[in-house]
Amino acid sequence: MIKRIVFLLIVIATVVGWAIPVRAADISKPNIIFVLLDDLGKEWVGCYGAEGIETPRIDELAEGGMRFNNAYSMPQCTPSRTCFLTGQYPFRNGWVNHWDVPRWGKGYFDWRKNPSIGRVMKSAGYKTAAAGKWQINDFREQPDAMVKHGFDEYCMWTGWEEGNDPSGERYWNPYIHTKEGSKTYTGQFGPDIYNQFLVDFITENKDEPFFIYYPLALPHGPLTTTPLEPDVTEKYDMHKAMVRYCDHLTGKLMDHIDELGIRDNTIIVWTCDNGTSKSLTNIMNDREVRGGKTLTTENGVNTPFIVNCPGTIPAGVVSDALVDFSDMLPTFADMGGAEPESRFVYDGFSAKDVFTGKVKNSGREWNMAMGSHGGVSTDKGIENIYYFRDRVIREERYKLFVGTDRKPEKLVDVINDPDEKKNLIDNPEYAAVVKRLYKPIEDMPVTDSDPVYTVIPDYPVYKNDGKRSKIHKIGHPDNPKGDHLELKKKEIEEYLPHIGRP
Ligand SMILES: [Ca+2]
Secondary structure, eight states: OHHHHHHHHHHHHHHHTOOOOSSOOOOSSOEEEEEEESSOOGGGOGGGTBSSOOOHHHHHHHHTSEEESSEEOOSSHHHHHHHHHHSSOHHHHSOOSBOOHHHHBSOOOOTTTSOOHHHHHHHTTOEEEEEEEOOSSOTTTOTTHHHHTTOSEEEEEOOOOTTOGGGGOSSBSOEEEETTEEEEOTTOBHHHHHHHHHHHHHHHTTTSOEEEEEEOOTTOSSOOOOSSOTTOOSHHHHHHHHHHHHHHHHHHHHHHHHHTTOGGGEEEEEEESSOOOTTOEEEETTEEEEOOTTOOSHHHHBOOEEEEOTTTSOTTEEEOOOEEGGGHHHHHHHHHTOOOOTTSOOOOOOOHHHHTTSOSSOSOSOEEEEOOSBOEEETTEEEOSBSSOOEEEEOSSEEEEEOTTSOEEEEEETTTOTTOOOOOTTOGGGHHHHHHHHHHHHHSOSSOOOOOOOOOTTOOBOSSTTBOSSTTOBOOTTSTTOGGGGSOHHHHHHHOOOOSOO
16 A cells, blocks of 8 residues: 555656655765766757767666756856856856967966855865866966865866967867876877776775866867777767767766765766857757857757766656756755855855755746857956846746847747747737846846956966957947947957857
8 A cells, every 4th residue: 555655656746747855865965076068958968858869878867866957057168167166157257258268368267266166165075176178277377276276186178278289189189287287198088088087086085075077078079089989080970979978978987986885975967068069950859959059049058957866866857947057056065064155246046955856946036147259358358248248037938038238138938939939028918027037137237247367467468469448348338339339340350269169
């Protein structure tokens, strides 16, 4: 009889789409691994309905844990990563635009002036490590930047260092920065090195709580072969091989923590920093989805997001809860018993109770995403292009696009219109929805911050130096037509550095 009741409860839970927690999450100071892919949307992940690609190990994480439908990253590398690291939205920490620090110089992610999740976890007794892509400090100038940001151990692709061509390689013959310095690893595949570094770190620290930030270099361009598929040559075959290698490396990490017997005390959060390159299209749940990198449409920011920890995170759950990248710092701090540094303001909410199945909905009423493309190097440092960057505010069903003039410009019903084609903003039936979704905008600063960092007088400046500050800024509320009218489009474009490698 009891068995039958339990069975019925499970059936009911499955039907209504959420689960009965196996047991309360009382594990103290769990290990935490944050796995962050580079440039991959849901349309390439099996458990989200991707066709023509299999990702069995990632799907296994989802089957044994919680898979989110409404998790937001930011639209491009720098805004996403700094949001994750700081627990602050781009308008607050200033990294609204994408910026390849080693390549474009001038400024950097300053440990003195920004929060860092690494430092927060370290303050609670965690051993911390990072491996993969960093890109927001120039290790030639700041070789110990990772330690300053709170990572005890690290193994990072340097990012493309201006004037140092070997540093452009993140895959075969990668150029990697460790405590021993930076060098090329001839004949080796970078993603294997980053992964093995973490496997070794876990082995060494299995008996104490550890926090790992694992921003894979994959599957960002340039397209490459992998050790498992060394002969692929066509564009889509190479991309798929790279996705499959992400799956392989995810599995390798899972197998290792299984072998060490620490799987049920290790929270894995598996996600991606932004949508796939726009040059790649796939079918997901019978719908064609083009890559949405740099866009605030769902293909750019509604990221694959899976949380797994057997016994603590309920298994087989698909969650519609709202979470975004600013939530990670407060969530991991909450799980680890850490206190975020009190001198900073944070934008996120702890999602611990959502992850552990104690509540169905998070503390948030909306998600937010914003920021992409290069900033500007001026006589005042790195500045953003706009006074107020366009952004989106999203509930479970409705999503509001707000323009650089701070005005609402588009409302979509993402459930019934997944391609976000039909603008409901002029339909009076939705006036209350627009008003509700616009309220958070009214509470945000009128102008976005620019990146903050300690100016180093002899810091290298590579490009676009000496442009007068502010003439480029677009959409100031006191001057809504903008000084940009004085500039021709071509001149504005001249301020924009190239956007990464292909
Ligand atoms: Ca990216």
